Amino acid sequence: MRPTQLPLPSTSGWGGRRAGAGRKAAPHANVAHHRRPLHAARHPVHVTWRAVSGLASLRGIEVLPELVASIAKASSEAFRVVHFSIQDDHLHLVVEASDRSALRLGLQGLGVRLARATNRVLRRSGRVLGDRYHARALRTPREVKHALAYVLQNFKKHQRFAATLLDPCSSAVWFDGFRERAPLPLAAAPVRAPHTWLCRVGWRRHGLLSAQARPAPR
Numbered sequence: 001m002r003p004t005q006l007p008l009p010s011t012s013g014w015g016g017r018r019a020g021a022g023r024k025a026a027p028h029a030n031v032a033h034h035r036r037p038l039h040a041a042r043h044p045v046h047v048t049w050r051a052v053s054g055l056a057s058l059r060g061i062e063v064l065p066e067l068v069a070s071i072a073k074a075s076s077e078a079f080r081v082v083h084f085s086i087q088d089d090h091l092h093l094v095v096e097a098s099d100r101s102a103l104r105l106g107l108q109g110l111g112v113r114l115a116r117a118t119n120r121v122l123r124r125s126g127r128v129l130g131d132r133y134h135a136r137a138l139r140t141p142r143e144v145k146h147a148l149a150y151v152l153q154n155f156k157k158h159q160r161f162a163a164t165l166l167d168p169c170s171s172a173v174w175f176d177g178f179r180e181r182a183p184l185p186l187a188a189a190p191v192r193a194p195h196t197w198l199c200r201v202g203w204r205r206h207g208l209l210s211a212q213a214r215p216a217p218r
Contacts, residue, residue, distance in 0.1 A: 039100040043137040044082070044199045046147040047093040047107065052130040055118070057088040059169045062121050067091075070113035072190035079106025080192040082199055085154045085170035092151040094138075096196055107133060141202035148177065148203065150215040157215050165211040172211075179208045 039045070051058060058067060067086055071093075075081050079102050083094035091114075097103035115128040138144045150157075152175060155167040166172040166182065173182070174189040194200050 049133040050090040066117035074110040075192045078102035082194040144203040178211045180211045
């Protein structure tokens with residue numbers, strides 16, 4: 001017998017290009033899901049990462065030490081956290097990486113560490129970081145200086161009356177670039193020394209930071 005061509009069954013509507021398809025953005029997401037740009041190893045990166053809504057403050061007395069410990073363990077030869085500040089519902093980082101892949105993998109690993117530490121302390125499960133991180137390459141000495149001031153003094157932006165000059169929930173106490181040369185703490189720094197010229201030397205061409213300054217909006 002000759003084979004007979006049977007009609008294909010109609011689809012149920014799944015698959016294919018259609019309006020509204022694809023991964024849905026997280027609530028309050030503000031970073032589009034586009035391909036990340038190429039990364040040059042000579043450029044530090046300012047990263048902003050927001051937590052999910054309804055989570056306890058990241059500056060809490062139980063959560064904060066675990067987050068700092070997670071940051072301390074996240075650096076490697078190819079990826080370094082050189083500065084950070086932790087706010088109630090987000091955190092700021094200044095990082096360095098050898099290339100785009102190292103930057104992506106380093107931040108992914110850090111995100112996993114932060115989520116596990118937070119969930120362990122708060123005895124919960126689920127997401128901790130709400131959406132994609134925002135990353136901005138710092139290409140000039142002035143950009144780096146502004147980013148350092150914004151990250152290390154960020155708590156003054158959110159707390160109108162700051163009781164201290166330096167934020168204890170940041171790496172500011174290990175930073176040696178303030179005009180007011182505060183003594184460094186005895187504890188080992190949870191951040192790595194910068195390798196890029198911009199973070200080590202370049203930004204200082206525009207003068208040291210003031211510990212009393214309040215950062216301007218980005």
